[in-house]
Amino acid sequence: MDMRKIDYLLIGQGTAGSLLAWQLMQKGCRVLVVDDGRPSSSRVAAGICNPVTGRKLTRTWLADELFPYLHDFYRNLERELDTSFFHPVPLYRPYQSIEEQNFFIAQTANPLLQDYVRLSASDRAYASLIHNELGGLETLQAAWVDLPVMLDALRGRFREAGALAEDSFSWDDVIREEDSVTWKDIRARKIISCEGAYARFGPYFGWLPWAVVKGEILSVDWPGQSLPGIVNQSIWIQPHKDGTFRVGSTYEWDDLDWEPTEKGRTYLEGKLTKLTKLPFEIQCHVAGIRPATQGRRPFAGLHPEYTPIGIFNGLGSKGTSLAPFLSRQLADFLTEGKELHPDANIERFHSLYFSSLKS
Ligand SMILES: Cc1cc2nc3c(=O)[nH]c(=O)nc-3n(C[C@H](O)[C@H](O)[C@H](O)COP(=O)(O)OP(=O)(O)OC[C@H]3O[C@@H](n4cnc5c(N)ncnc54)[C@H](O)[C@@H]3O)c2cc1C
Structure with missing residues (x-):
């Protein structure tokens, strides 16, 4: 041969x-x-790139190297492939309480976070869809990739x-x-x-020390609605195509198959109902297994x-x-x-x- x-x-x-x-x-x-x-x-996957995560606003591992590199990389790749899939957008975090508002506002003066967070000037643009009565913080250098x-x-x-x-x-x-x-x-x-x-x-x-974790995502419709960025408050809402949004996600370590579940759907629907103001229609529900690791x-x-x-x-x-x-x-x-x-x-x-x- x-x-x-x-x-x-x-x-x-x-x-x-x-x-x-x-x-x-x-x-x-x-x-x-x-x-x-x-x-x-x-x-x-939703393809979200988020440099600052969690309620403590923790900079993600290697953020200072990863984020400048990925912005250049995906832009170049789009040019090389003559296709559009990279969407740099802010990631908006509506404050959940006065305590969180105080903490987040204080963190905008933290030198370690200065390249990554700022007070949002777009609260009103989110307010037609999202409960954000206390305002919110914007994470910079965020993006989503249409994988x-x-x-x-x-x-x-x-x-x-x-x-x-x-x-x-x-x-x-x-x-x-x-x-x-x-x-x-x-x-x-x-x-x-x-x-x-x-x-x-x-x-x-x-x-190797694997710790794979299943996740589920909904696609929902709010015809005529738009958001200037990704919203993140325990779940995220990602503006996808006109009037369509992706909502996720769940974390399940035990039942590791690729099938969407009633439990996942109920969880996401419940969170979404609390965070948003308008009724929505679920179009699609998918699941996958993240190749995650211990550590x-x-x-x-x-x-x-x-x-x-x-x-x-x-x-x-x-x-x-x-x-x-x-x-x-x-x-x-x-x-x-x-x-x-x-x-x-x-x-x-x-x-x-x-x-x-x-x-
Ligand atoms: C619900 C959910 C939401 C997520 N959201 C995000 C997000 O917002 N941002 C983010 O960064 N990450 C997100 N992720 C994680 C992200 O999907 C993973 O980090 C990443 O996609 C892993 O890529 P991979 O190439 O390692 O694995 P995979 O994407 O699983 O690719 C493995 C490939 O190998 C092929 N393959 C495997 N075995 C064989 C074989 N024997 N023969 C031939 N082909 C084979 C499969 O067909 C597949 O194409 C999410 C994941 C899930 C499940």
Whole structure:
């Protein structure tokens, strides 16, 4: 059989696999992405990028690096793909109480948050739809990415470049060699698992500390209504297309399937009814599994024992913010041996792997 020789075989065309493939191709590498179109977290996600989270207004991990990078990255990618999917918008947080109002207002003077939060000057623009009697805070540098549009455009580009195999992948078909792997008629220098939540069932990365979490989202209609940004108050409301909004999301650690549930719908409906002023109609209800990790940091790097095998995963609930910067880091690591961020590099868990061999 004639072998096709490539540099990197990537399994999965979600956000992780797509952006890593793109970065590697920009460096001139020969890449093949394998994806069979099974349910994916990226195709369910709202794609929100939020640099400041929680009731304490905590700056997200690596925010100062991730956010400037992602804005440039997605804008460039839109230009390269001649498609629109990146939507920088403020994220509006209506105050829930006088105490929260005082705390948030005080935080606008916090030097660590100055690039990220400001008092909203648009309270009135939200007031037709949202209860915001106490006003609200705006998070800056926020955005949402229309992931299905971006992923479809990338898929088309990979297909044109002969860099896509629309096929099911099984690790049973992989033959490991000293410095390469073979899958079917492909020989690759490295194979990188970008399988999202499915990776925890595979033979090479099950030992990593996964903590995957199911999430559900509603699409609702408020004909004629609009919002200048994403609203966030325990749930979020994301203006999507004219008069359509996405509402999410839930967190469920136990019943880990890809099906929407009555419990998820009831929870989101209840929160939405409290936060908004107008009746709404639910158009659609979807669920997905976030590839989250204990410790909430991603998984990137090479297998402790079989170094032609690597992983880019563990993006949890922040894949849209993390993937641009980390895919670049991983591409630099793979092609130039540059250092990966130590909190992302799976080297930090190598001892777990070796102890798993003993048990
Ligand atoms: C309800 C919900 C809301 C979310 N909201 C946000 C948000 O607002 N902002 C944000 O940043 N993140 C959000 N996320 C998280 C986000 O979806 C993930 O961080 C990110 O999409 C993970 O991307 P991934 O590529 O690692 O995995 P996935 O997107 O799951 O991609 C894995 C890919 O691998 C393919 N695959 C797997 N196994 C095989 C195989 N054996 N053969 C062939 N193909 C295979 C699958 O088809 C899939 O395409 C949300 C997630 C959920 C569920």
